[in-house]
Each structure stands twice: as C-alpha cells, then as structure tokens.
Amino acid sequence: MQIKDVLLAPGNGAFFYDDQAAIRAGVSQDGFVYVGEPVTPNFESIRVPASSLSVGLVLTDGTVVWGDMMSVQYSGAGGRDPLFDATQIWDLTSRVVEPRLLDVDTSRYLSACSKVFEPFEHERLPLALEYGVSQALLRVAAHQQRSTMAEVICSEFNLPLPTNKVPxxxxxxxxxxxxxxxxxxxxxxxxxxxxxxxxxxxxxxxxxxxxxxxxxxxxxxxxxxxxxxxxxxxxxxxxxxxxxxxxxxxxxxxxxxxxxxxxxxxxxxxxxxxxxxxxxxxxxxxxxxxxxxxxxxxxxxxxxxxxxxxxxxxxxxxxxxxxxxxxxxxxxxxxxxxxxxxxxxxxxxxxxxxxxxxxxxxxxxxxxxxxxxxxxxxxxxxxxxxxxxxxxxxxxxxxxxVLAMLNHRRFQNEKLDEKAVWHAERS
Missing domain, CATH: 3.20.20.120 (Enolase-like C-terminal domain)
Structure with a gap:
C-alpha cells in the first residue's frame, strides 16, 4: 500500500503561543491578554492564538490518515524552534516532503521516517513538520498492519505488548x-x-x-x-x-x-x-x-x-x-x-x-x-x-x-495457541 496523494488543512492549536521572555520580564495582564511589546523573534504580540497544520495521507485503498503539526506554547525559548509559521510549513511540506511521501515504502515505520525526514539543503526539517508527518506515518503503518499504533511501536523497537497504565x-x-x-x-x-x-x-x-x-x-x-x-x-x-x-x-x-x-x-x-x-x-x-x-x-x-x-x-x-x-x-x-x-x-x-x-x-x-x-x-x-x-x-x-484492544489481542492469541497445542497433541 502506497501514499498516492497528500492533503494539507489549516487548523487551530488548543491554546496560545506565548512570548516567555516578555512574560519573565514582568509584563502585566489585562484579563487574558498580556500588555506590552513582544521580545522573542516572530511574535507580533506576547500572546498569539496557536495555529496548526494537518497533513493527510491518501492511501491507495482510499483511506486518509492524518497528523497535526504545531509548535509548543513557549516557542523560541530555551533553544527551541521558532514560532510556528503555517504558511512556511505548508510551502516546505508541498515542495520537499510531499514528493518523498509519494515515493516512500510505508510498511516499515522507522525506515519511512528516516527517509522522509532526511535533511534538506543540509538543514534538519522543522521539528513541528517532523512531528505531524510522523503521526500520519504511524497511522499508515497501523492501518496496513490492522493493528494499533502502540503495536507498531512495540514491533519496531522489539518491545513486549504492554499491560500497565501510564500515570x-x-x-x-x-x-x-x-x-x-x-x-x-x-x-x-x-x-x-x-x-x-x-x-x-x-x-x-x-x-x-x-x-x-x-x-x-x-x-x-x-x-x-x-x-x-x-x-x-x-x-x-x-x-x-x-x-x-x-x-x-x-x-x-x-x-x-x-x-x-x-x-x-x-x-x-x-x-x-x-x-x-x-x-x-x-x-x-x-x-x-x-x-x-x-x-x-x-x-x-x-x-x-x-x-x-x-x-x-x-x-x-x-x-x-x-x-x-x-x-x-x-x-x-x-x-x-x-x-x-x-x-x-x-x-x-x-x-x-x-x-x-x-x-x-x-x-x-x-x-x-x-x-x-x-x-x-x-x-x-x-x-x-x-x-x-x-x-x-x-x-x-x-x-x-489501547489497553483494551491489546488485552483482547493477547486473549485471542492465547486461544489460538491453545487450539494449536490441542491439534498437535492429537495429530
């Protein structure tokens, strides 16, 4: 199964991008708004509504799977990537990443990520782009394998199927x-x-x-x-x-x-x-x-x-x-x-x-x-x-x-194993 097309859709993040340097400097708040001038590059105001960009991968069976790109709240602080620019990321995805996606073998998740995220012009791709596209590729692998995304990760990293909740x-x-x-x-x-x-x-x-x-x-x-x-x-x-x-x-x-x-x-x-x-x-x-x-x-x-x-x-x-x-x-x-x-x-x-x-x-x-x-x-x-x-x-x-599906899968596998043993003992 291959990717035959790539869709892009603008979206909203669930909160706001904030200029951490300006806030640390002691600006005041007026309701939900910070009052003052931004300090961190690319911020037009101290608090900016978070934007995102969805990437949809259209598969040869007609299924479309999605992932979402965005930055973190305090973008540009503490050595992080700059503020998310949906227009710039859209252009880079269309020009550079889409051709790679249309050519990649999606059956192996880690290999697909390595090939799609190769450097461009000797620079690493924006981390927000990697994040969103890697989500979509993980969903492709799960769809192909008729499994959960967790099972894909377990398979790729040779991990046992988990049974415990994460706090x-x-x-x-x-x-x-x-x-x-x-x-x-x-x-x-x-x-x-x-x-x-x-x-x-x-x-x-x-x-x-x-x-x-x-x-x-x-x-x-x-x-x-x-x-x-x-x-x-x-x-x-x-x-x-x-x-x-x-x-x-x-x-x-x-x-x-x-x-x-x-x-x-x-x-x-x-x-x-x-x-x-x-x-x-x-x-x-x-x-x-x-x-x-x-x-x-x-x-x-x-x-x-x-x-x-x-x-x-x-x-x-x-x-x-x-x-x-x-x-x-x-x-x-x-x-x-x-x-x-x-x-x-x-x-x-x-x-x-x-x-x-x-x-x-x-x-x-x-x-x-x-x-x-x-x-x-x-x-x-x-x-x-x-x-x-x-x-x-x-x-x-x-x-x-996820845990319910994994427990079901484990139970089904145990039943198959028991059935195989039963047949082997009688053959």
Missing part, C-alpha cells in the same frame, strides 16, 4: 484553584503544574509558591478520596534560580524546604532554573540531583528548558542531570525519536515523562498516548489545552481503549 499528569493553567479541585475529584495521578511563570506567582523568596504547594497538599487531603496520594508536580519556569540566584546548593536547599512542607508526598519540581545553555544546565542540574539524593529528599528534579531534541535528552540522561526528563514531543520532532528518548531514559535509569504542549491537538495527543503506552513511560501529559476535563478525557480514554 497521567494534568496541568491547571491560570485557573489554579478550580482546576486543582477538578484534578483531585477525578483522582489524577500527577498534579497540578501550577503555571508558576511570573514573579507575582512565585513571590518574594518563593513564599507565594510555597504557600500554593502547601495548599494543594492540604486540599488533596480535604476533598480527595481515601487513600488518594498523587505526585505533586510544579513547573516553576526557572523562577527559583531567578529569585534566589543561580547557585546549585541554594536551589537544592530551597527545594528541600518546599518538600519538607508537604510530608507524605513526592514532589516534582520542573525547570527550577535556566542556566543559559544546555551544557550549563546539565552541569548544574546534575549537582542539584546529587544534593537531593544525598539528603534523601522526596523532591525530584524535572528538566524541560534546554533539553529539547533526542541528543539533548541523551546528554541529560547519561549525566543523571534530572530525576525525570520531559520529552516535549513537538520539540523532539518525529514520534520515532520520542520512543527512542523514552528508551534512552530507561537505559540510564532516569524517569521518562512524555509531555508536549497545551498548543497541541486531539490527534497529536492520541498518537502520543500510543507511544507512551508502548514504551511504558513513567508518566504522560494530559493534553491538549489548559483545561483539565477535555485533556484528561482525550488522553485517559485513548489509553483505556
């Missing part, structure tokens, strides 16, 4: 208190993100942040069902380093104080500081991890900024420069590399968190679930959007459907 992590956005209540009532595995992305939310010496962490823990005990004990995960967007200084020991001391305020909970702190480069980030995060481990702290460091591509993830994992690596799917590029990233983390005994962005779509979220389940990541993000209900249902329901 789901929800993010609150700015509607923190209401969304925390939703997460607790729905017994979310990991919560609440918190969007601690400004001095106002972090507070002088981190006091506002510490009070919020304690409130989340208290609220969990107040309204959560008996025995519910989620992981508490907060993304502080580098504000610990910005507020108290870029010194590893002081940052580790602060994180320990936060963890001490919520005994009985595992505390994940994402992006405690931005040290300005991948090399500096690895060196200093490794120091912070070592200090926390030596103290026996319940806190874990999660890396996000400066850890974007597969090679970045390899460097952080090998250096033990995090307890948990966020594999930010649109920044990694091809979903094949997301799978590789999880396996690299596992090889180095570092946690693998298949994340992504609120700017994604239902299609990209569902494809990510299959990769997360197949590789048995340590946790995965409920996406897209900044609401709890929609993202949790999209990711949670897809995971349950």
């Amino acid at each position: 789901i992590y929800c993010q609150s956005g700015d509607t923190r208190e209401i969304n925390v209540d939703k997460m607790i009532l729905k017994a979310v595995d990991v919560l609440p993100h918190g969007l601690i992305n400004s001095r106002q939310k972090f507070g002088v010496d981190g006091q506002t942040f510490m009070e919020f962490v304690k409130w989340v823990a208290t609220r969990t005990r107040e309204i959560g069902r008996p025995g519910y004990n989620p992981v508490l995960h907060f993304d502080v967007y580098g504000w610990i380093g910005q507020e108290i200084g870029l010194e590893s020991q002081r940052i580790a001391d602060f994180i320990c104080r936060v963890a001490d305020r919520v005994p009985g909970f595992t505390l994940n702190v994402e992006c405690p500081a931005d040290f300005g480069s991948t090399e500096a980030q690895i060196e200093n995060y490794a120091k912070i991890v070592s200090i926390l481990d030596n103290r026996g702290s319940s806190a874990r460091i999660v890396v996000d900024e400066r850890c974007n591509t597969l090679e970045d993830i390899r460097l952080f994992a090998e250096a033990k420069a995090a307890h948990l690596v966020q594999i930010k799917t649109p920044d990694v590029g091809s979903l094949a590399d997301t799978a590789r990233a999880v396996l690299i983390c596992k090889e180095n005994k570092v946690g693998a968190y298949v994340g992504g962005s609120c700017t994604e779509t239902d299609l990209s979220a569902q494809a990510s679930v299959h990769v997360s389940v197949a590789t048995q990541a340590d946790m995965m993000l409920a996406k897209p959007g900044m609401g709890v209900d929609e993202a949790f249902s999209i990711v949670g329901n897809e995971q349950n459907r």
